Amino acid sequence: MTARTPLMAGNWKMNLNHLEAIAHVQKLAFALNDKDYAATEVAVLVPFTDLRSVQTLVDGDKLKIKYGAQDLSAHDSGAYTGEISGAMLSKLSCSYVAVGHSERRQYHAETDEICNAKVKAAYQYGLTPILCVGEGLDVRKAGNQVAHTLAQVDGGLKDVPAEQAASIVIAYEPVWAIGTGEVATPEDAQEVCGAIRGRLAELYSQELADGVRIQYGGSVKAGNIAAIMAQPDVDGALVGGASLDAEEFVKIVRFRDQ
Numbered sequence: 594m595t596a597r598t599p600l601m602a603g604n605w606k607m608n609l610n611h612l613e614a615i616a617h618v619q620k621l622a623f624a625l626n627d628k629d630y631a632a633t634e635v636a637v638l639v640p641f642t643d644l645r646s647v648q649t650l651v652d653g654d655k656l657k658i659k660y661g662a663q664d665l666s667a668h669d670s671g672a673y674t675g676e677i678s679g680a681m682l683s684k685l686s687c688s689y690v691a692v693g694h695s696e697r698r699q700y701h702a703e704t705d706e707i708c709n710a711k712v713k714a715a716y717q718y719g720l721t722p723i724l725c726v727g728e729g730l731d732v733r734k735a736g737n738q739v740a741h742t743l744a745q746v747d748g749g750l751k752d753v754p755a756e757q758a759a760s761i762v763i764a765y766e767p768v769w770a771i772g773t774g775e776v777a778t779p780e781d782a783q784e785v786c787g788a789i790r791g792r793l794a795e796l797y798s799q800e801l802a803d804g805v806r807i808q809y810g811g812s813v814k815a816g817n818i819a820a821i822m823a824q825p826d827v828d829g830a831l832v833g834g835a836s837l838d839a840e841e842f843v844k845i846v847r848f849r850d851q
């Protein structure tokens with residue numbers, strides 16, 4: 594099995610203006626050291642309006658924190674008012690972009706087809722997509738979480754070639770656990786993350802599947818991260834609320850110490 598470097602990504606959602614963003618990244622940079630970065634990749638997914646500030650800080654101080662956006666347009670350029678293209682994100686040296694977060698699927702009617710187009714747009718511009726998947730409470734109660742989530746994986750990766758899919762990050766975020774304080778049990782997380790890896794092996798190859806990082810997201814905190822990371826198919830976390838607290842996020846990055 595390929596060793597996978599864990600990826601801890603903070604999804605700030607619609608929080609922190611560009612001045613607050615600078616202060617927050619400075620706090621992270623002050624707390625994190627080379628040992629942390631060697632053991633765990635650290636990223637922040639910030640509002641579009643924060644990207645330039647974060648880029649300037651990261652470049653200026655040669656920080657090892659990666660950054661990216663929470664969404665991108667499926668289109669290249671042109672008459673798409675309010676949209677931000679992959680090319681624009683790439684120009685700001687973003688590493689990552691979230692695709693199909695459940696809040697985008699829910700409030701902006703993003704379908705698997707749209708997510709698929711966005712995954713392709715991300716790759717076209719050299720960005721690594723973090724494809725977000727996961728079931729709602731009804732689906733979970735009916736016991737259909739695996740089938741539901743795998744269908745989203747299939748949809749998001751439709752016609753994406755192996756050379757590209759090899760670098761994808763998949764975030765399993767059960768909707769009922771997002772922002773609710775209701776964290777999935779480590780076994781719940783493992784069940785679906787393991788199934789996602791199995792599906793990647795079917796769609797591509799075992800070797801590719803073994804190299805892909807699969808994150809868990811949903812009410813991750815310093816107090817629950819170690820048990821989640823102990824699962825064999827969980828390779829990091831997509832952290833919402835707790836990523837807005839620098840101290841807490843640093844503890845999550847240091848999950849081995851918790």
Ligand SMILES: O=C(CO)COP(=O)(O)O
Pocket residue numbers: 604694766770771772773774810811812813831832833834835
């Ligand atoms: O949606 C999430 C990360 O993308 C999870 O959010 P919370 O960590 O606030 O539950």
